Amino acid sequence: xKKVLAILGLLTLCIIVTGCxxxxxxxxxxxxxxxxxxxxxxxxxxxxxxxxxKINNNLYVSKDLHYVTISKQIQLNEKCPSRHILSYIxxxxxxxxxxxEIKAICSKYDIKLVEVNIEDVIKKEVYIILANNKxxxxxYHWYAWPGQHLYYFGDNTGIDxxxxxxxxx
Numbered sequence: 001x002k003k004v005l006a007i008l009g010l011l012t013l014c015i016i017v018t019g020c021x022x023x024x025x026x027x028x029x030x031x032x033x034x035x036x037x038x039x040x041x042x043x044x045x046x047x048x049x050x051x052x053x054k055i056n057n058n059l060y061v062s063k064d065l066h067y068v069t070i071s072k073q074i075q076l077n078e079k080c081p082s083r084h085i086l087s088y089i090x091x092x093x094x095x096x097x098x099x100x101e102i103k104a105i106c107s108k109y110d111i112k113l114v115e116v117n118i119e120d121v122i123k124k125e126v127y128i129i130l131a132n133n134k135x136x137x138x139x140y141h142w143y144a145w146p147g148q149h150l151y152y153f154g155d156n157t158g159i160d161x162x163x164x165x166x167x168x169x
Contacts, residue, residue, distance in 0.1 A: 025087070025091065033071070033072060033075045033076070034075065034083065034087075034094035034095075036091075036092070036094050036095050037071045037074070037075060037083070037094055037095055037097075038067065038068045038071045038072075039067065040071070040095035040096075040097060041095070041097070041141050041142045041143060042071075042074070042095075042096075042097020042101070042102060042142045043067035043068070043070040043071040043074065043097065044067045044142075045102075045128055045142040045143050045144045046067070046070050046097075046102060046105050046106070046128070046142075046144075047065060047066060047067045047070060048143075048144035048147050049126050049127070049128045049144035049145075049147075049165060050065055050105075050106065050109050050111060050165070051065060052126050052144065052146075052147065053111060053126040053165040054109075056126060057167060059167075062109070065109065070105055073105060073108070074097060074101045074104075074105065077101075077104065078101075082096070082098070083096055097142060099130065099161060102128060102142065102163070103163075106128075106165065107168070110167065110168045111165050111166065111167060111168060112165075112166050112167075112168050113128065113163035113164070113165060113166075114163065114164045114166055115161060115162065115163055115164075116162050116163070116164050117162065118159045118162050120162075120164075121145070121150070121162060123146065125164050125165070126144065126145070126146070126164070126165045127144070127145045127162055127163060127164050127165065128142060128143070128144055128145075128162075128163045128165065129142070129143055129144075129145055129150075129152075129159060129161070129162050129163070130142055130159075130160045130161040130162075131143070131151075131152045131153060131157050131158060131159055131160065132153075132157075132158045132160055133153045133156050133157070133158070134153070134156045134157070134158045135156050140160070141153075
């Protein structure tokens with residue numbers, strides 16, 4: 001009886017700590033990639049920013065510059081399984097795109113990212129911005145600017161990182 005109670009207690013603790021991510025796993029495609037990442041904000045912001053940057057600079061826009069292709073590139077080149085591990089706590093964690101992944105994709109398209117202050121944002125340039133919602137602790141959002149409202153969450157917007165896109169010489 002004590003073993004059964006101990007096992008039930010351990011199972012209950014596991015569920016409390018990890019949430020339902022243990023039992024309700026995110027959907028993967030046949031090639032093992034997370035489908036939810038395809039339409040997450042990181043790949044979408046990358047597609048919008050890189051496309052706008054290339055148009056602004058009269059550069060060729062590659063046909064593979066699509067958020068699904070970008071997401072696949074990010075997931076296939078993942079070195080640390082952080083998305084997978086965090087998905088056991090919350091399955092929406094598979095939508096995360098880390099700053100180093102944003103930089104790697106831009107580099108693939110011959111673009112470098114230069115971190116700047118929000119005060120230095122100029123309308124003529126293209127930026128990728130990481131914002132957070134001050135009222136929701138773990139709620140972050142990548143977006144391209146111009147394109148979306150500069151203060152994405154309105155008065156609750158905290159700007160974490162601002163990257164200006166520049167051509168690699």
